[in-house]
Amino acid sequence: MKSMFRLVLLVPLLALVGCVASPKKFDYTKFRNANPHSVLIVPVVNKTVNVDAPDYFLSSITVPIAERGYYVFPVNLVKQVMADDGLSDADMVHANDPIRLAGLFGADSVLYVSIERWDAKYAVLATTVTVQLSYELKSGRTGEALWSNKQTLVYSPQANSTGNPIADLIAAAVTAAVQKAAPNYMPLARQANAQAIYVPGQGLPAGPYDGQYQKDAQTF
Amino acid sequence: MGRPLRTITALSTCVILSACVTHKTKYSWGGYDQALYDYYKHPADAAHYMTALRAAINGAAKNRQPVAPGVYAEYGYMLMQQQKYEEASSYFEQEKQAWPESAQFMDGMIRAARLGGKPAGGSNSR
Numbered sequence: 001m002k003s004m005f006r007l008v009l010l011v012p013l014l015a016l017v018g019c020v021a022s023p024k025k026f027d028y029t030k031f032r033n034a035n036p037h038s039v040l041i042v043p044v045v046n047k048t049v050n051v052d053a054p055d056y057f058l059s060s061i062t063v064p065i066a067e068r069g070y071y072v073f074p075v076n077l078v079k080q081v082m083a084d085d086g087l088s089d090a091d092m093v094h095a096n097d098p099i100r101l102a103g104l105f106g107a108d109s110v111l112y113v114s115i116e117r118w119d120a121k122y123a124v125l126a127t128t129v130t131v132q133l134s135y136e137l138k139s140g141r142t143g144e145a146l147w148s149n150k151q152t153l154v155y156s157p158q159a160n161s162t163g164n165p166i167a168d169l170i171a172a173a174v175t176a177a178v179q180k181a182a183p184n185y186m187p188l189a190r191q192a193n194a195q196a197i198y199v200p201g202q203g204l205p206a207g208p209y210d211g212q213y214q215k216d217a218q219t220f
Numbered sequence: 221m222g223r224p225l226r227t228i229t230a231l232s233t234c235v236i237l238s239a240c241v242t243h244k245t246k247y248s249w250g251g252y253d254q255a256l257y258d259y260y261k262h263p264a265d266a267a268h269y270m271t272a273l274r275a276a277i278n279g280a281a282k283n284r285q286p287v288a289p290g291v292y293a294e295y296g297y298m299l300m301q302q303q304k305y306e307e308a309s310s311y312f313e314q315e316k317q318a319w320p321e322s323a324q325f326m327d328g329m330i331r332a333a334r335l336g337g338k339p340a341g342g343s344n345s346r
Binding site: 037055056058062063066067069070072073075076077105106107108186210 | 245246247249252253254256257259260261288289290291293294296297315319321322323324325329
């Protein structure tokens with residue numbers, strides 16, 4: 001049921017993304033040379049007014065990177081330990097030396113994520129939810145940038161017409177009210193992560209715990 | 221004309237595929253991502269989050285999947301919050317055994333748990 005919903009959500013999104021997808025393959029030279037095995041995800045920079053966005057986002061990023069074949073440092077534990085060490089300010093941490101950060105944990109790469117947009121625009125007929133994220137992976141040994149990606153996902157529920165304008169208006173108002181109470185960003189965040197990480201030529205190459213490790217040079 | 225169409229088709233296929241294979245993951249997660257989200261939403265409800273972490277650990281043998289990276293350590297930290305330092309230590313040790321990448325960090329956590337104090341990062345660089 002849940003995956004059905006996800007699929008329904010995906011198709012219009014993809015059509016959108018397909019139009020802007022750059023066919024140019026990302027330059028993986030530095031990534032291949034660095035050959036990272038583990039990823040430390042540091043506090044997420046929030047450029048939005050939604051104060052909860054970084055925590056919510058943090059819960060969605062481990063699974064896709066681990067399933068890609070990397071060791072992902074436990075995000076909640078890392079967050080608490082960094083806070084105890086005076087490293088809870090994400091903007092400060094992002095400006096910090098990646099070599100030093102990686103050294104604290106023994107990580108060989110550091111992932112910096114910024115939430116550029118995380119908002120909902122309410123209208124009478126349809127609510128539009130937007131999530132925009134940028135990702136940058138830096139080497140824990142040299143500090144150089146190994147990979148980056150940016151995703152913008154927009155979800156606008158289709159207003160299915162019943163043929164009766166009054167019924168349509170009521171249905172739309174109900175949808176908007178429900179979403180106003182708790183707009184669901186997480187499917188969009190998960191989808192943004194999946195696209196950032198898995199799309200051939202743009203995402204992360206398979207990591208050491210994946211069967212395709214170092215066999216995917218054709219696509220990555 | 222054919223190029224963008226192919227891109228769209230390729231993209232849809234791969235993402236739809238990735239959506240479909242989510243049920244067959246490499247690791248036992250026990251609903252970790254949703255549980256962590258819920259925990260951030262309701263920080264008072266640590267029990268629900270810990271149940272998910274235990275499900276990831278207990279589900280590993282049953283589903284013949286390794287426990288997902290980070291899960292032992294996250295669980296150990298929650299135990300540490302409850303002053304169960306010895307038990308916490310044993311989970312940090314399991315994380316280290318399962319994932320050599322975590323060794324330096326887990327050594328730091330084991331030291332911190334032994335001291336019964338607040339957690340400290342891999343402390344050899346300080």
